[in-house]
Amino acid sequence: MQEKEIFIRENLWTELKNDKRKNIHIVLVATKPDIIKQAPLYLELKRKKELVLLVHTWQHYDYNLSQWVLEEFWMQVDINLNIWGSIHKKYALIVERFWDIIVKLKDDLWKNPIPYVHWDTLTATTADKASFLNKVAVVHVEAWIRTHTPKKEFYHKLLDDYEKWIFDFDTYYKSLQDKNIYELWSIEPFPEQFDTKTIEPSTWLYMVPVDLYKKTLESEWYISDNIKVVWNTIVDACMISKSKISKSKAFEIYPNMKWKDFIFITIHRRENCENINRFKSIFYMIKNLVESWVYVCFLWLYASENAIDNFWLRDELNKLIKNYPNNLAYWKALAHHAEVIDMISVAWCIVTDSWSMQEEANIVWTPCVTVRFGSDRIETVLAWANVLCPPLNSKLMSDIVKWSIANKNMKKDNIYWENVSKKIVYEVLKKLSSWNLFQFDDKRLELEKYYNF
Numbered sequence: 001m002q003e004k005e006i007f008i009r010e011n012l013w014t015e016l017k018n019d020k021r022k023n024i025h026i027v028l029v030a031t032k033p034d035i036i037k038q039a040p041l042y043l044e045l046k047r048k049k050e051l052v053l054l055v056h057t058w059q060h061y062d063y064n065l066s067q068w069v070l071e072e073f074w075m076q077v078d079i080n081l082n083i084w085g086s087i088h089k090k091y092a093l094i095v096e097r098f099w100d101i102i103v104k105l106k107d108d109l110w111k112n113p114i115p116y117v118h119w120d121t122l123t124a125t126t127a128d129k130a131s132f133l134n135k136v137a138v139v140h141v142e143a144w145i146r147t148h149t150p151k152k153e154f155y156h157k158l159l160d161d162y163e164k165w166i167f168d169f170d171t172y173y174k175s176l177q178d179k180n181i182y183e184l185w186s187i188e189p190f191p192e193q194f195d196t197k198t199i200e201p202s203t204w205l206y207m208v209p210v211d212l213y214k215k216t217l218e219s220e221w222y223i224s225d226n227i228k229v230v231w232n233t234i235v236d237a238c239m240i241s242k243s244k245i246s247k248s249k250a251f252e253i254y255p256n257m258k259w260k261d262f263i264f265i266t267i268h269r270r271e272n273c274e275n276i277n278r279f280k281s282i283f284y285m286i287k288n289l290v291e292s293w294v295y296v297c298f299l300w301l302y303a304s305e306n307a308i309d310n311f312w313l314r315d316e317l318n319k320l321i322k323n324y325p326n327n328l329a330y331w332k333a334l335a336h337h338a339e340v341i342d343m344i345s346v347a348w349c350i351v352t353d354s355w356s357m358q359e360e361a362n363i364v365w366t367p368c369v370t371v372r373f374g375s376d377r378i379e380t381v382l383a384w385a386n387v388l389c390p391p392l393n394s395k396l397m398s399d400i401v402k403w404s405i406a407n408k409n410m411k412k413d414n415i416y417w418e419n420v421s422k423k424i425v426y427e428v429l430k431k432l433s434s435w436n437l438f439q440f441d442d443k444r445l446e447l448e449k450y451y452n453f
Helices: 012-018 032-047 067-072 087-108 122-132 152-163 169-175 192-202 211-219 234-242 276-291 302-310 314-323 337-346 355-363 378-382 394-405 420-432
Strands: 023-029 051-056 112-118 138-141 203-208 227-229 262-266 295-300 328-332 349-352 368-370 386-388
Touching (some): 023 032, 032 051, 032 067, 032 112, 032 138, 032 234, 032 420, 067 337, 087 112, 112 420, 122 138, 138 420, 169 394, 203 211, 276 295, 276 302, 276 394, 302 314, 314 328, 337 355, 349 355, 349 394, 355 368, 355 378, 355 386, 368 394, 378 386
Parallel strands (some): 023 051, 023 112, 112 138, 262 295, 295 328, 349 368
16 A cells, blocks of 8 residues: 655645744644534634644545535644554554654744644544653543443343343433442443543643543542543534534435434444444344334444445345335435534434434433443433443343433433633643643752752
Protein backbone atom coordinates (compact mmCIF):
# COMPACT_ATOMS: atom_id res chain seq x y z
CA MET A 1 0.00 0.00 0.00
CA GLN A 2 1.36 3.41 -0.98
CA GLU A 3 1.91 5.75 1.94
CA LYS A 4 -0.31 8.83 1.96
CA GLU A 5 1.29 12.18 2.57
CA ILE A 6 0.29 14.57 5.32
CA PHE A 7 -1.88 17.50 4.17
CA ILE A 8 -1.08 21.01 5.42
CA ARG A 9 -3.30 23.90 4.46
CA GLU A 10 -1.66 26.32 2.03
CA ASN A 11 0.25 29.18 3.72
CA LEU A 12 -0.47 27.76 7.18
CA TRP A 13 3.10 27.99 8.49
CA THR A 14 3.49 31.54 7.19
CA GLU A 15 0.23 32.60 8.83
CA LEU A 16 1.27 31.08 12.15
CA LYS A 17 4.73 32.62 12.00
CA ASN A 18 3.25 36.07 11.44
CA ASP A 19 0.68 35.66 14.19
CA LYS A 20 1.88 37.30 17.43
CA ARG A 21 -0.20 35.09 19.72
CA LYS A 22 1.98 32.59 21.59
CA ASN A 23 -0.58 30.01 22.74
CA ILE A 24 -1.91 27.77 19.99
CA HIS A 25 -4.91 25.61 20.78
CA ILE A 26 -4.82 22.35 18.79
CA VAL A 27 -8.22 20.67 18.51
CA LEU A 28 -7.78 17.07 17.38
CA VAL A 29 -10.55 15.14 15.63
CA ALA A 30 -10.60 11.65 14.24
CA THR A 31 -14.07 10.08 14.21
CA LYS A 32 -17.56 11.39 13.51
CA PRO A 33 -18.41 11.61 17.25
CA ASP A 34 -15.08 13.40 17.79
CA ILE A 35 -15.97 16.04 15.24
CA ILE A 36 -19.44 16.54 16.70
CA LYS A 37 -18.18 16.82 20.27
CA GLN A 38 -15.08 18.90 19.56
CA ALA A 39 -16.97 21.28 17.25
CA PRO A 40 -18.46 23.46 20.03
CA LEU A 41 -15.03 23.71 21.66
CA TYR A 42 -13.43 24.71 18.34
CA LEU A 43 -16.15 27.31 17.74
CA GLU A 44 -15.83 28.72 21.26
CA LEU A 45 -12.04 29.11 20.94
CA LYS A 46 -12.62 30.90 17.64
CA ARG A 47 -15.25 33.11 19.25
CA LYS A 48 -12.74 34.04 21.98
CA LYS A 49 -10.30 34.98 19.19
CA GLU A 50 -7.74 32.43 20.31
CA LEU A 51 -5.23 30.98 17.86
CA VAL A 52 -6.72 27.61 16.87
CA LEU A 53 -5.41 24.73 14.78
CA LEU A 54 -7.77 21.95 13.66
CA VAL A 55 -5.94 18.67 13.13
CA HIS A 56 -7.78 15.70 11.61
CA THR A 57 -6.00 12.34 11.71
CA TRP A 58 -8.35 10.87 9.07
CA GLN A 59 -9.37 7.92 11.25
CA HIS A 60 -12.88 8.38 9.84
CA TYR A 61 -12.43 9.40 6.22
CA ASP A 62 -15.77 8.46 4.66
CA TYR A 63 -17.63 11.57 3.42
CA ASN A 64 -20.71 10.68 5.50
CA LEU A 65 -18.59 10.18 8.62
CA SER A 66 -16.35 13.20 8.24
CA GLN A 67 -16.65 15.93 5.63
CA TRP A 68 -20.40 16.52 5.87
CA VAL A 69 -20.15 16.88 9.65
CA LEU A 70 -17.19 19.26 9.36
CA GLU A 71 -19.22 21.43 7.01
CA GLU A 72 -22.27 21.16 9.23
CA PHE A 73 -20.32 22.68 12.14
CA TRP A 74 -18.35 25.24 10.11
CA MET A 75 -14.97 23.62 10.72
CA GLN A 76 -11.92 24.01 8.48
CA VAL A 77 -9.18 21.39 8.70
CA ASP A 78 -5.70 22.94 8.85
CA ILE A 79 -3.71 19.70 8.97
CA ASN A 80 -4.72 16.20 7.91
CA LEU A 81 -2.33 13.54 9.18
CA ASN A 82 -3.76 11.17 6.54
CA ILE A 83 -3.17 7.98 8.51
CA TRP A 84 -3.72 4.65 6.81
CA GLY A 85 -3.21 0.89 7.16
CA SER A 86 -3.82 -1.55 10.02
CA ILE A 87 -4.38 -0.39 13.58
CA HIS A 88 -0.71 -0.65 14.62
CA LYS A 89 0.31 1.35 11.54
CA LYS A 90 -2.21 4.06 12.41
CA TYR A 91 -0.89 4.25 15.98
CA ALA A 92 2.66 4.67 14.72
CA LEU A 93 1.75 7.24 12.07
CA ILE A 94 -0.13 9.51 14.47
CA VAL A 95 2.74 9.50 16.97
CA GLU A 96 5.29 10.19 14.24
CA ARG A 97 3.34 12.79 12.30
CA PHE A 98 1.83 14.67 15.22
CA TRP A 99 5.27 14.65 16.89
CA ASP A 100 6.62 16.52 13.86
CA ILE A 101 3.79 19.07 14.11
CA ILE A 102 4.53 19.70 17.80
CA VAL A 103 8.26 20.12 17.11
CA LYS A 104 7.56 22.54 14.25
CA LEU A 105 5.26 24.66 16.41
CA LYS A 106 7.60 24.73 19.42
CA ASP A 107 11.06 24.92 17.91
CA ASP A 108 10.53 26.71 14.61
CA LEU A 109 7.54 28.95 15.33
CA TRP A 110 8.04 29.48 19.09
CA LYS A 111 4.47 28.63 19.94
CA ASN A 112 3.06 27.06 23.10
CA PRO A 113 0.94 24.10 21.86
CA ILE A 114 -2.18 23.13 23.84
CA PRO A 115 -3.63 19.93 22.34
CA TYR A 116 -7.24 19.00 23.13
CA VAL A 117 -7.74 15.24 22.80
CA HIS A 118 -11.17 13.74 23.07
CA TRP A 119 -12.19 10.77 25.17
CA ASP A 120 -10.98 7.33 24.13
CA THR A 121 -10.07 7.28 20.46
CA LEU A 122 -6.95 5.85 18.87
CA THR A 123 -6.09 9.46 18.01
CA ALA A 124 -6.36 10.62 21.61
CA THR A 125 -4.07 7.91 22.99
CA THR A 126 -1.38 8.54 20.38
CA ALA A 127 -1.46 12.33 20.00
CA ASP A 128 -1.10 12.60 23.77
CA LYS A 129 2.08 10.48 23.68
CA ALA A 130 3.60 12.59 20.90
CA SER A 131 2.78 15.67 22.96
CA PHE A 132 3.99 14.41 26.34
CA LEU A 133 7.36 13.25 25.01
CA ASN A 134 7.86 16.78 23.71
CA LYS A 135 7.04 18.22 27.17
CA VAL A 136 3.56 19.28 26.10
CA ALA A 137 0.62 18.27 28.31
CA VAL A 138 -2.82 17.75 26.81
CA VAL A 139 -6.29 18.85 27.82
CA HIS A 140 -8.39 15.68 28.00
CA VAL A 141 -11.98 16.42 27.02
CA GLU A 142 -14.27 13.79 28.60
CA ALA A 143 -11.58 12.40 30.85
CA TRP A 144 -11.83 9.24 32.96
CA ILE A 145 -14.57 7.45 31.10
CA ARG A 146 -14.55 3.89 32.43
CA THR A 147 -16.89 1.04 31.66
CA HIS A 148 -18.95 -0.08 34.62
CA THR A 149 -20.02 -3.71 34.23
CA PRO A 150 -22.37 -5.69 36.48
CA LYS A 151 -20.54 -8.57 38.17
CA LYS A 152 -20.69 -12.17 37.01
CA GLU A 153 -23.15 -13.19 39.76
CA PHE A 154 -25.61 -10.50 38.69
CA TYR A 155 -25.77 -11.70 35.09
CA HIS A 156 -25.82 -15.39 35.97
CA LYS A 157 -28.85 -14.85 38.20
CA LEU A 158 -30.59 -12.73 35.54
CA LEU A 159 -30.13 -15.33 32.80
CA ASP A 160 -30.84 -18.35 35.02
CA ASP A 161 -34.03 -16.74 36.29
CA TYR A 162 -35.15 -15.82 32.78
CA GLU A 163 -34.85 -19.44 31.66
CA LYS A 164 -37.26 -20.27 34.51
CA TRP A 165 -39.66 -17.56 33.25
CA ILE A 166 -38.73 -15.33 36.17
CA PHE A 167 -38.26 -11.78 34.95
CA ASP A 168 -39.70 -8.50 36.11
CA PHE A 169 -38.46 -5.44 34.23
CA ASP A 170 -39.11 -3.00 37.07
CA THR A 171 -37.03 -5.12 39.45
CA TYR A 172 -34.23 -5.40 36.87
CA TYR A 173 -34.40 -1.70 36.09
CA LYS A 174 -34.16 -0.82 39.79
CA SER A 175 -31.33 -3.27 40.43
CA LEU A 176 -29.13 -1.37 37.95
CA GLN A 177 -29.20 1.59 40.35
CA ASP A 178 -27.21 -0.36 42.96
CA LYS A 179 -23.60 0.82 42.61
CA ASN A 180 -22.39 -2.30 44.44
CA ILE A 181 -23.22 -4.56 41.49
CA TYR A 182 -20.62 -2.93 39.23
CA GLU A 183 -16.95 -3.57 38.66
CA LEU A 184 -14.43 -1.50 36.70
CA TRP A 185 -11.48 -2.29 34.41
CA SER A 186 -13.31 -4.05 31.62
CA ILE A 187 -11.37 -4.10 28.35
CA GLU A 188 -14.61 -3.29 26.51
CA PRO A 189 -15.16 -1.33 24.41
CA PHE A 190 -12.03 -2.63 22.68
CA PRO A 191 -9.55 -1.01 22.21
CA GLU A 192 -11.05 2.25 23.50
CA GLN A 193 -10.95 1.27 27.18
CA PHE A 194 -7.21 0.80 26.88
CA ASP A 195 -6.93 4.12 25.06
CA THR A 196 -8.73 6.18 27.68
CA LYS A 197 -6.80 4.65 30.58
CA THR A 198 -3.44 5.45 29.02
CA ILE A 199 -4.25 9.10 28.31
CA GLU A 200 -4.56 10.24 31.93
CA PRO A 201 -0.81 10.28 32.84
CA SER A 202 -0.05 12.64 29.94
CA THR A 203 -2.92 14.97 30.84
CA TRP A 204 -2.69 18.12 32.92
CA LEU A 205 -6.30 19.32 32.73
CA TYR A 206 -9.07 16.74 33.06
CA MET A 207 -12.45 17.88 31.75
CA VAL A 208 -14.90 15.38 33.21
CA PRO A 209 -18.63 15.12 32.42
CA VAL A 210 -19.97 14.38 35.91
CA ASP A 211 -18.86 14.49 39.54
CA LEU A 212 -18.64 10.67 39.72
CA TYR A 213 -15.61 10.74 37.42
CA LYS A 214 -13.90 13.50 39.40
CA LYS A 215 -14.17 11.44 42.58
CA THR A 216 -12.72 8.38 40.89
CA LEU A 217 -9.81 10.32 39.38
CA GLU A 218 -9.07 11.71 42.82
CA SER A 219 -9.10 8.18 44.21
CA GLU A 220 -6.39 7.37 41.65
CA TRP A 221 -4.30 10.23 43.10
CA TYR A 222 -4.62 12.69 40.25
CA ILE A 223 -4.38 16.33 41.36
CA SER A 224 -7.82 17.50 42.40
CA ASP A 225 -7.32 21.11 41.26
CA ASN A 226 -6.68 19.92 37.71
CA ILE A 227 -9.96 17.97 37.49
CA LYS A 228 -12.87 20.11 36.31
CA VAL A 229 -16.49 18.98 36.20
CA VAL A 230 -17.67 20.78 33.07
CA TRP A 231 -20.39 18.39 31.86
CA ASN A 232 -20.42 17.24 28.24
CA THR A 233 -19.80 19.11 24.98
CA ILE A 234 -22.36 16.93 23.20
CA VAL A 235 -25.01 19.16 24.80
CA ASP A 236 -23.64 22.20 22.96
CA ALA A 237 -23.52 20.22 19.71
CA CYS A 238 -27.13 19.08 20.20
CA MET A 239 -28.25 22.67 20.74
CA ILE A 240 -26.65 23.64 17.41
CA SER A 241 -28.23 20.65 15.66
CA LYS A 242 -31.67 21.27 17.16
CA SER A 243 -31.65 24.71 15.55
CA LYS A 244 -31.24 23.02 12.14
CA ILE A 245 -33.94 20.36 12.44
CA SER A 246 -36.30 22.35 10.20
CA LYS A 247 -33.91 21.59 7.31
CA SER A 248 -33.58 17.90 8.15
CA LYS A 249 -34.31 15.35 5.44
CA ALA A 250 -34.22 12.39 7.81
CA PHE A 251 -37.78 11.30 7.12
CA GLU A 252 -37.28 11.62 3.39
CA ILE A 253 -34.52 9.02 3.82
CA TYR A 254 -36.72 6.90 6.11
CA PRO A 255 -40.27 7.70 4.92
CA ASN A 256 -41.85 4.56 6.40
CA MET A 257 -40.89 5.77 9.90
CA LYS A 258 -42.59 9.16 9.61
CA TRP A 259 -45.35 9.76 12.18
CA LYS A 260 -44.71 6.34 13.74
CA ASP A 261 -43.61 5.26 17.23
CA PHE A 262 -40.39 3.61 16.08
CA ILE A 263 -37.22 2.42 17.78
CA PHE A 264 -33.89 3.64 16.44
CA ILE A 265 -31.14 1.00 16.33
CA THR A 266 -27.39 1.41 15.75
CA ILE A 267 -24.87 -1.41 16.26
CA HIS A 268 -21.18 -1.03 15.43
CA ARG A 269 -18.89 -2.08 18.29
CA ARG A 270 -16.11 -4.53 17.41
CA GLU A 271 -16.94 -6.87 20.27
CA ASN A 272 -20.55 -7.12 19.06
CA CYS A 273 -19.93 -7.25 15.32
CA GLU A 274 -16.93 -9.59 15.34
CA ASN A 275 -18.48 -12.16 17.68
CA ILE A 276 -20.98 -14.43 15.94
CA ASN A 277 -22.85 -15.30 19.14
CA ARG A 278 -23.31 -11.71 20.23
CA PHE A 279 -24.27 -10.45 16.80
CA LYS A 280 -26.77 -13.22 16.14
CA SER A 281 -28.38 -12.47 19.52
CA ILE A 282 -28.70 -8.83 18.44
CA PHE A 283 -29.96 -9.73 14.96
CA TYR A 284 -32.65 -12.08 16.28
CA MET A 285 -33.67 -9.49 18.87
CA ILE A 286 -34.35 -7.15 15.93
CA LYS A 287 -36.19 -9.92 14.09
CA ASN A 288 -38.33 -10.61 17.19
CA LEU A 289 -39.23 -6.93 17.47
CA VAL A 290 -40.16 -6.55 13.80
CA GLU A 291 -42.25 -9.73 13.84
CA SER A 292 -43.99 -8.37 16.94
CA TRP A 293 -45.06 -5.41 14.81
CA VAL A 294 -42.72 -2.97 16.49
CA TYR A 295 -41.55 -0.26 14.09
CA VAL A 296 -37.78 -0.53 13.71
CA CYS A 297 -35.35 1.88 12.07
CA PHE A 298 -32.07 -0.04 11.79
CA LEU A 299 -29.16 2.02 10.46
CA TRP A 300 -26.62 0.08 8.52
CA LEU A 301 -23.05 0.83 9.50
CA TYR A 302 -19.93 -0.74 8.04
CA ALA A 303 -19.36 -3.02 11.03
CA SER A 304 -22.93 -4.33 11.19
CA GLU A 305 -23.09 -4.71 7.40
CA ASN A 306 -19.93 -6.83 7.47
CA ALA A 307 -21.32 -8.90 10.33
CA ILE A 308 -24.54 -9.61 8.42
CA ASP A 309 -22.52 -10.98 5.52
CA ASN A 310 -19.83 -12.71 7.60
CA PHE A 311 -22.44 -14.56 9.68
CA TRP A 312 -24.70 -15.50 6.70
CA LEU A 313 -27.68 -13.39 7.76
CA ARG A 314 -28.23 -11.44 4.53
CA ASP A 315 -31.01 -13.68 3.20
CA GLU A 316 -32.91 -13.49 6.49
CA LEU A 317 -32.59 -9.73 6.56
CA ASN A 318 -33.84 -9.39 2.99
CA LYS A 319 -36.86 -11.59 3.82
CA LEU A 320 -37.60 -9.43 6.83
CA ILE A 321 -37.43 -6.27 4.71
CA LYS A 322 -39.71 -7.84 2.08
CA ASN A 323 -42.27 -9.24 4.55
CA TYR A 324 -42.45 -6.16 6.80
CA PRO A 325 -41.97 -3.14 4.50
CA ASN A 326 -43.93 -0.84 6.79
CA ASN A 327 -42.30 -2.00 10.00
CA LEU A 328 -38.61 -2.11 9.10
CA ALA A 329 -36.42 0.63 7.67
CA TYR A 330 -32.87 -0.41 6.85
CA TRP A 331 -30.58 2.07 5.16
CA LYS A 332 -27.31 3.99 5.46
CA ALA A 333 -26.42 6.02 8.54
CA LEU A 334 -27.53 9.62 8.49
CA ALA A 335 -24.74 11.95 7.43
CA HIS A 336 -25.79 15.07 9.34
CA HIS A 337 -25.99 15.32 13.09
CA ALA A 338 -29.14 17.45 12.83
CA GLU A 339 -30.86 14.54 11.03
CA VAL A 340 -29.85 12.14 13.81
CA ILE A 341 -31.20 14.52 16.46
CA ASP A 342 -34.39 14.94 14.42
CA MET A 343 -35.02 11.19 14.42
CA ILE A 344 -34.01 10.30 17.96
CA SER A 345 -35.99 13.24 19.37
CA VAL A 346 -39.22 11.61 18.20
CA ALA A 347 -38.17 7.96 18.53
CA TRP A 348 -39.93 5.81 21.08
CA CYS A 349 -36.63 4.34 22.19
CA ILE A 350 -32.95 4.11 21.14
CA VAL A 351 -31.24 0.71 21.04
CA THR A 352 -27.51 1.06 20.62
CA ASP A 353 -23.99 0.00 21.54
CA SER A 354 -22.69 3.53 20.96
CA TRP A 355 -21.35 5.61 23.84
CA SER A 356 -22.38 8.99 22.37
CA MET A 357 -25.90 7.80 21.57
CA GLN A 358 -26.43 7.03 25.27
CA GLU A 359 -25.75 10.70 26.02
CA GLU A 360 -27.79 12.06 23.14
CA ALA A 361 -30.78 9.93 24.13
CA ASN A 362 -30.81 11.52 27.57
CA ILE A 363 -30.37 15.02 26.16
CA VAL A 364 -33.45 14.67 23.92
CA TRP A 365 -35.45 12.78 26.60
CA THR A 366 -35.61 9.47 24.75
CA PRO A 367 -35.27 6.13 26.63
CA CYS A 368 -32.05 4.27 25.81
CA VAL A 369 -31.27 0.54 25.76
CA THR A 370 -27.53 -0.19 25.65
CA VAL A 371 -26.71 -3.48 23.96
CA ARG A 372 -23.56 -4.25 25.89
CA PHE A 373 -22.59 -5.96 29.14
CA GLY A 374 -21.55 -2.67 30.70
CA SER A 375 -21.71 1.05 30.03
CA ASP A 376 -19.07 3.75 29.70
CA ARG A 377 -21.91 6.20 30.32
CA ILE A 378 -22.96 4.72 33.64
CA GLU A 379 -24.26 8.11 34.77
CA THR A 380 -27.17 7.70 32.34
CA VAL A 381 -27.99 4.28 33.84
CA LEU A 382 -27.80 5.64 37.39
CA ALA A 383 -30.07 8.51 36.29
CA TRP A 384 -32.71 5.92 35.23
CA ALA A 385 -32.47 7.10 31.58
CA ASN A 386 -30.64 4.03 30.24
CA VAL A 387 -30.85 0.28 30.76
CA LEU A 388 -28.30 -2.45 29.99
CA CYS A 389 -29.31 -5.18 27.55
CA PRO A 390 -26.69 -7.98 27.54
CA PRO A 391 -26.27 -9.46 24.02
CA LEU A 392 -26.89 -13.08 25.00
CA ASN A 393 -30.54 -14.10 24.82
CA SER A 394 -32.50 -12.53 21.96
CA LYS A 395 -35.88 -13.01 23.65
CA LEU A 396 -34.73 -11.42 26.90
CA MET A 397 -33.25 -8.59 24.86
CA SER A 398 -36.48 -7.94 22.97
CA ASP A 399 -38.39 -8.08 26.29
CA ILE A 400 -36.07 -5.42 27.76
CA VAL A 401 -36.62 -3.23 24.69
CA LYS A 402 -40.40 -3.64 24.82
CA TRP A 403 -40.52 -2.77 28.51
CA SER A 404 -38.28 0.25 27.93
CA ILE A 405 -40.60 1.52 25.21
CA ALA A 406 -43.47 1.49 27.66
CA ASN A 407 -41.46 3.01 30.52
CA LYS A 408 -42.17 6.74 30.70
CA ASN A 409 -39.86 7.01 33.73
CA MET A 410 -36.87 6.69 31.38
CA LYS A 411 -37.64 10.06 29.79
CA LYS A 412 -35.27 11.94 32.10
CA ASP A 413 -34.12 15.55 32.13
CA ASN A 414 -30.75 16.28 30.55
CA ILE A 415 -28.10 15.46 33.18
CA TYR A 416 -25.28 17.27 31.35
CA TRP A 417 -26.37 20.94 31.52
CA GLU A 418 -25.32 23.46 28.83
CA ASN A 419 -22.56 25.93 27.74
CA VAL A 420 -19.94 23.26 28.33
CA SER A 421 -17.41 24.58 25.80
CA LYS A 422 -17.39 27.96 27.50
CA LYS A 423 -16.52 26.25 30.80
CA ILE A 424 -13.67 24.29 29.21
CA VAL A 425 -12.15 27.33 27.50
CA TYR A 426 -12.50 29.35 30.70
CA GLU A 427 -10.64 26.71 32.74
CA VAL A 428 -7.84 26.38 30.18
CA LEU A 429 -7.29 30.12 29.82
CA LYS A 430 -7.34 30.56 33.60
CA LYS A 431 -4.52 28.04 33.97
CA LEU A 432 -2.56 29.52 31.06
CA SER A 433 -2.65 32.98 32.63
CA SER A 434 -0.18 31.84 35.27
CA TRP A 435 1.79 28.92 33.82
CA ASN A 436 2.13 26.39 31.03
CA LEU A 437 0.28 23.12 31.41
CA PHE A 438 3.40 20.94 31.41
CA GLN A 439 5.43 21.36 34.60
CA PHE A 440 8.14 19.46 36.40
CA ASP A 441 7.80 19.28 40.16
CA ASP A 442 10.06 22.21 41.09
CA LYS A 443 7.75 24.52 39.16
CA ARG A 444 4.51 22.70 39.94
CA LEU A 445 5.22 22.87 43.67
CA GLU A 446 6.58 26.44 43.44
CA LEU A 447 9.98 25.41 44.82
CA GLU A 448 12.14 27.42 42.46
CA LYS A 449 12.55 30.28 44.95
CA TYR A 450 14.38 27.92 47.30
CA TYR A 451 17.25 27.15 44.93
CA ASN A 452 20.54 27.97 46.65
CA PHE A 453 23.90 27.39 45.01
